[in-house]
Amino acid sequence: AGLQFPLIFKAVDTSGSRGIVKAENSSKFAEAYRRVRENTRKDYFIVEEFLEGEEFGAQSFVSQGKIQFILPHGDYVFQGDTGVPIGHWAPYELEQSVIEDAKEQLQKAVIAMGLDNCALNADFILSGGRPYVLEIGGRAGATCLAELVSLYYGYNYYEKIIQAALGLPVDFASQEANPNVGMLLRSEKTGSIRKIVNKNDREDKQIVEIQFDYQAGEQVQAFRVGPHRIGHVVVKADTLEEARAKMEEALGKIEIEVEEEH
Incomplete structure (x- = not known):
């Protein structure tokens, strides 16, 4: 057929x-x-x-032919021409059997693709109770996903990636587990930024990072694809519920005014 x-x-x-x-x-x-x-x-x-079902992402790493870890994460998605990730959260609750199945599919995929000693950015869809691989890239994910791994496992993931690239031994053992949320800052219209206001407390320990990619006076695009991002926010907390609430609060204290082009 x-x-x-x-x-x-x-x-x-x-x-x-x-x-x-x-x-x-x-x-x-x-x-x-x-x-x-x-x-x-x-x-x-x-x-x-x-395929229709429940989409989720996963960050992973293959070293010496073996998957070292798999971290499923939830995705906030902007519906444009297709679903575009605008944010992520971890942990993402899945049955252990589904996680093991996803790990097995990843292991088969990296062998088929000839990938080794690299980060993996994977998208899955849970359809009929089974995870299907949608995409795999031999790199860490964007949209704050390297930060998500670092925060969740309690180590610097960028450092681990560099160590592996240099041929050094790398230990991916988790040191702690911090639920966290990352979100892109975006504009609904194309134009020039008139002002950026950030009223968040710099001493707030739950706010890991707020980054602006543009300054007042610069041109930005109405968000349609990932590269149209204009910044990001990353937060962590003791529970995922607290992290989500902190993200909502942090975003509410950021004002980006864009003057639309005519």
Whole structure:
């Protein structure tokens, strides 16, 4: 049997959700084909059936051919042309059997792809009680995901990645577990930033980082894909519920005013 609509077209050499297009039916096929070709330098791309279910991400690391850890995380998603991650949280509650299944699928995937001694950024969908691999990249995830791993396990994940790249022995044993949330700052419109106000307390220990990528007077894009981000916020707490509440509070104390282009 052939593939059934809806279909997902995926470029294999892009990031930030560029070159990923959904075709609901045959009348959308030509447009999806055109758009994915515009966003790839390759002469091929992937077409898959669109699975429905519960999406989740996972950060992982493969060393000497073996998956060293798998950290499932929840994703906050912006619905544009396709779902674009705008934030993440950990821990993400899954049955242990599902986590073990996801780890097994990752192990098979890295062998098939020839990946070794690198970070892994994976997207899964839980459909019919089973995790299916949607995408894997041989790198750490963006959108504050390296920070998510660092905070959750209590070590500097960037340092671990560098040690592995240098061929040094790396220990991924968890030192602590900090529930945490990371979120992108975004603009709803394209234009020039008039002002940025941050009323958060610099001494607040639950706020790990607030970063602005732009300053007043600079141009920003209305958010559609990951690279349109204009900053991020990362928070941690003793429980995920507290971390989510702190994120909501922190975002409420940030004001970014953008004057729309006409």
